[in-house]
Amino acid sequence: MKSILALAITAFAIAGTGALSSTVAAGETGNQIASANNNASNHMIYEMTPTTPSLAVAVLESEKNTKRPIVFAHGGAMGSWDFEEYFMPYFFEKGHNVYALNWRGHGKSQLDKDYHSVVIADNIQDLKNVVEYAKERSGKDPIIAGHSQGSIITQLYMKKYQTDTAVLIAMGDFSGALPSIINFYISRFPEGKKKVEAGDMSWFSTGEEFMRAFMFGEETNPKMTGWIHKMALQGVSNALLADLAATYKIGDALGKPKVLLVTGKQDPATPKSMIDSTIDAYDAEHVMIDDMYHGIPTSKNWKKAADAINNWLEN
Numbered sequence: 487m488k489s490i491l492a493l494a495i496t497a498f499a500i501a502g503t504g505a506l507s508s509t510v511a512a513g514e515t516g517n518q519i520a521s522a523n524n525n526a527s528n529h530m531i532y533e534m535t536p537t538t539p540s541l542a543v544a545v546l547e548s549e550k551n552t553k554r555p556i557v558f559a560h561g562g563a564m565g566s567w568d569f570e571e572y573f574m575p576y577f578f579e580k581g582h583n584v585y586a587l588n589w590r591g592h593g594k595s596q597l598d599k600d601y602h603s604v605v606i607a608d609n610i611q612d613l614k615n616v617v618e619y620a621k622e623r624s625g626k627d628p629i630i631a632g633h634s635q636g637s638i639i640t641q642l643y644m645k646k647y648q649t650d651t652a653v654l655i656a657m658g659d660f661s662g663a664l665p666s667i668i669n670f671y672i673s674r675f676p677e678g679k680k681k682v683e684a685g686d687m688s689w690f691s692t693g694e695e696f697m698r699a700f701m702f703g704e705e706t707n708p709k710m711t712g713w714i715h716k717m718a719l720q721g722v723s724n725a726l727l728a729d730l731a732a733t734y735k736i737g738d739a740l741g742k743p744k745v746l747l748v749t750g751k752q753d754p755a756t757p758k759s760m761i762d763s764t765i766d767a768y769d770a771e772h773v774m775i776d777d778m779y780h781g782i783p784t785s786k787n788w789k790k791a792a793d794a795i796n797n798w799l800e801n
Contacts, residue, residue, distance in 0.1 A: 529547075530570065535616060539597055541588060541589075541612055543566070543585050544570050544586040545623075547584075551583045554651075557617050557620050559587055559631070559640055560587070563721055563722050564634075566588050566593055568586070568633055569586040569633070576789070576792045580796055585619070585623075589604075590604060590612055591604060602724040603723070603725050604723040606638075606730070609635075610639055614643065629653070631652070632653070632655065641654065642734070644740060644743060651744050653745075653798075654746065654764065656750060658761065662760030662763050663757065670700065671689060671696055687727060691721045694714050703752055703779040705785065707786060713784060737766075746795065750777075750778025751774055751778060771798065773795075778791065
């Protein structure tokens with residue numbers, strides 16, 4: 487049997503040339519507004535950026551908030567809802583104006599090409615557009631916080647555009663994470679080895695059982711089923727999957743930004759090798775949260791991570 491990494495690269499490359507079961511169209515999954523029980527959520531609005539394509543951004547703003555704004559970049563197959571439930575209201579109440587983007591083709595964001603033709607470079611441009619949008623609205627350079635795929639895009643953004651503060655949530659060096667994710671799938675699901683060897687990566691972006699185990703482990707949450715179902719409907723662009731398999735060098739960020747890596751102790755995507763290589767690449771600080779899988783912003787223990795990020799930003 488090939489090495490896990492070799493299998494993963496081959497499978498992702500195959501995924502980039504074929505069709506997965508995702509049938510999403512722009513605007514199909516929509517956005518989920520934060521809990522009405524949180525006062526901040528009552529002030530959440532949705533704006534469209536004046537860009538091509540136009541991107542939907544969840545916004546919480548107040549003239550009373552004087553700290554630097556935060557732009558949140560969601561994970562693959564997710565949307566701004568990744569941060570709307572907990573992180574956006576939390577950091578808004580801490581004095582930050584907050585903006586959560588939707589990648590093109592996600593939520594209400596528009597598309598300028600076929601969904602399965604979207605590549606990493608498109609997402610880097612999306613992030614740039616929303617960072618500029620947040621800066622124009624707030625008058626300050628934003629902090630960028632990316633979750634999972636959003637963390638990967640944040641790192642590649644930092645190689646092209648200068649930012650001085652970034653938070654990488656549940657993902658650093660993706661080449662180090664990929665073999666661990668494949669191993670997790672093979673160990674948890676009897677059909678895993680056969681699918682990976684056949685180049686079938688549909689489970690990665692549309693498999694609800696895998697997503698539940700990968701994101702939340704044994705956690706239970708009444709909203710979890712809805713979140714996972716939305717992820718399966720959304721899926722990940724085939725071309726972007728192939729792009730993720732390509733080798734890229736992390737680090738070399740412009741201006742040597744201050745970087746925090748936040749990981750969950752049970753997260754299959756954050757093995758020690760990935761953590762170490764990410765810390766080395768950015769001289770990053772690292773916080774590991776107990777009882778946490780990959781879905782940190784929507785986990786039952788989300789506040790542990792949010793508190794750690796807030797403490798780091800304040801110091």
